[in-house]
Amino acid sequence: MAAGEDLVAEIEALEDKLAQAKTAITRRFIGQERVVELTLAALLCGGHGLLIGLPGLGKTRLVETVSTVMGLNGNRVQFTPDLMPADILGSEVLETGSDGSRAFKFIQGPIFCQLLMADEINRASPRTQSALLQAMQEKAVTVAGETRKLDAPFHVLATQNPIEQEGTYPLPEAQLDRFLVQIDVQYPDRKTEKEILLATTGAEEADAYEVFT
Template sequence: MPSMDQPETGDMIADLEAAAARLVTAREMVSRRVIGQQKVVDLTLTALLCGGHALLVGAPGLAKTRLVEALGTVMGLDANRVQFTPDLMPSDILGAEVLETGADGARAFKFIQGPVFCQLLMADEINRASPRTQSALLQAMQEKKVTIAGAERPLDRPFHVLATQNPIEQEGTYPLPEAQLDRFLLQIDVDYPDRAAEREILLATTGTEEAEAERVFDAAGLIAAQALIRRMPVGEKVVDAILDLVRAARPGTAEASALVADDVAWGPGPRAAQALMLAVRARALMDGRLAPGIDDVAALAHPILVHRMALSFSARAAGRTLDSVISALVRETLREDIAA
């Protein structure tokens, strides 16, 4: 007699294959507009598939704004952009109640929505705004709602924040607090394109016409893909690898690696493990696989851990970096699993 869960398993496999095919098209569409940044495109799509937010760190002119615009088109999301500046106020993002006088002379408060009421919000140069304004996004990012004048107002679904940060110019900026950094699923480092990619950029963007992206998903389709990600099976070895890596990165604990004892001031919390659990599934799906492996954990270790850890003073003075620490942790904790 066939197992009772076979039809459900068959339906899930079909759903995963269909979603993987749409994602291939989505990646191609975004890459039409963002040339030479395939890893950045894939990581940003990973964040959206997981229902999370992403922090894009890179020098000016590396197509970060173009990427967000292309994603809004391809994923069928209502997108807004806010340029963060030192004089930006929380109400400029969230909205505010204003007193209006009606035709009959009666006065009443009316809520005017801010740009946060969208499905894809680009927070450009987020570290240029004051901590007070940065914190206006905390509740929105975590709870998908905002509280204004004592009233809770739900945000559109899905809701994602893609924030950008310039690592070069730090004068007059306000570093994001650890609590807010932890709410970004991924930190995506945007590097300069290689020579071949930059040549393609020159030819594609300085002519009379540019390639246009077309819609592949819509809001409902993305929500369905996010639900599908959470249904993907994850093997025990992958779960253990995630726990081994995250727990080894916490100095002062029983499971801490010797690598972090002197070099790391504080390590990742449970959100890092949760982010890895979701992100490895999304990466597997975009590769057309039905379940993630240890290699996915290793590949996503840096973008998930780098903004959830801090180097000690002695490590900074010695010239060590979080990149090298995380790479060493991956080799130490996942070496046997990757070799197998």
């Protein structure tokens, strides 16, 4: 009975912390409670999320805030047509020691984090998009024939513009399959726009703070 009561207490404590986390996020990402809920659900399930919405709706702000609130070490990669897989995964460089000896040293890429923001993921070429396939599925990357484990937990939150198609590469089915959920970020209504305007142009702006460790 004591074990059952302890479990109930832990669940209730977790529920309280999740409520605190959601409150902390919605103070900076206003009027999109459903988007916040789906994003947190994706992380809690150990999955990845694809955020689709028009420019200026706060997708980047959401991911940065979630990273801070959930206590995750986050990196951001701006995907562009000239981005190469090594720019994400990392690469080996030839290093010369003080004694003249030479050896290859692996320089980690931004994927070595706990929360990776793939900003405008469909702007990168299919070759670069495929660099995320192994990482998202197996939580590891293979560079120069050596497999390296990523930090735990590891999540990818990617963003995509739904209307601008020029200079973009549609995500293949294999890539889409890696995402647990597609999260549509809708345009806010007039009341929410007013709240955003007041919150972002005043003398003070709400700061993100850590709730989870």
